[in-house]
Amino acid sequence: MAKFKRVLLKLSGESLMGTKSFGIDPEIVEHIASEISSVSKMGIEIGIVIGGGNIYHGLSASKQGVDRVTGDMMGMLATVINSLAIQNALESKKINTRVQSAIKMDEICEPLIIRRAVRHLEKKRIVVFASGTGEPYFTTDTAAALRAVEIKADVIIKGTRVDGVYDSDPEKNENAKMFRKLSYKEALIRNLRIMDLTAITLCSENLLPIIVFNMNRKGNLKKLISGQNVGTIIS
Ligand code: GTP
Numbered sequence: 466m467a468k469f470k471r472v473l474l475k476l477s478g479e480s481l482m483g484t485k486s487f488g489i490d491p492e493i494v495e496h497i498a499s500e501i502s503s504v505s506k507m508g509i510e511i512g513i514v515i516g517g518g519n520i521y522h523g524l525s526a527s528k529q530g531v532d533r534v535t536g537d538m539m540g541m542l543a544t545v546i547n548s549l550a551i552q553n554a555l556e557s558k559k560i561n562t563r564v565q566s567a568i569k570m571d572e573i574c575e576p577l578i579i580r581r582a583v584r585h586l587e588k589k590r591i592v593v594f595a596s597g598t599g600e601p602y603f604t605t606d607t608a609a610a611l612r613a614v615e616i617k618a619d620v621i622i623k624g625t626r627v628d629g630v631y632d633s634d635p636e637k638n639e640n641a642k643m644f645r646k647l648s649y650k651e652a653l654i655r656n657l658r659i660m661d662l663t664a665i666t667l668c669s670e671n672l673l674p675i676i677v678f679n680m681n682r683k684g685n686l687k688k689l690i691s692g693q694n695v696g697t698i699i700s
Pocket of ligand 1: 563564573574575584
């Protein structure tokens, strides 16, 4: 039995790089698509928001002299490339998928129309929301929180390469302690960098739980959806 009916899965662009330093690793995309397909087959309705940092990182670029608004737009375009890669991988597994973009590019994908996205979800199509929020100065974490609230998802699931939220960086500190549960307030006060403040605030105001988990472990997403104790829950 699944614990959730409708979820919003947030993936970072960097998660598509695998061991590469740039771009998209086809093996990783294949792994992600398999994980998603296994829960889609359980009848779970899935929305996806993916970042673009594997191709272009607007905020970092702005530190190197690229205008922030321009940099963020370049980053939003990068999310469209990633969204198409995920759609392609899912459809090769016969999972119906629609991409909707917050910035209109009609020849490439559908425009963002939430009511239509919800219909797609009801028909068990996966909807990939591309172009972030469609506005500069917002992260794709914020876009994920916004879309999750808009489609009335039960939970926002953030896939990472570590098992959950820790009190310090587990890749640098071997004594880092993982939290099982946190409140929004603790997440904000401790500045644990789960998501940016705008995203956490949006989730908190709408009582939308966030689960941070390891997307690289095979079968982990299915475990999480089945209600097993996976990752860290912020609620
Ligand atoms: P239903 O109306 O529920 O049957 O949904 P549907 O998505 O199958 O129908 P529709 O005829 O709207 O779309 C058929 C295909 O065209 C789908 O793959 C859509 O993603 C795609 N599509 C629809 N609108 C657009 C658009 O504005 N631009 C692009 N590029 N593709 C679109």
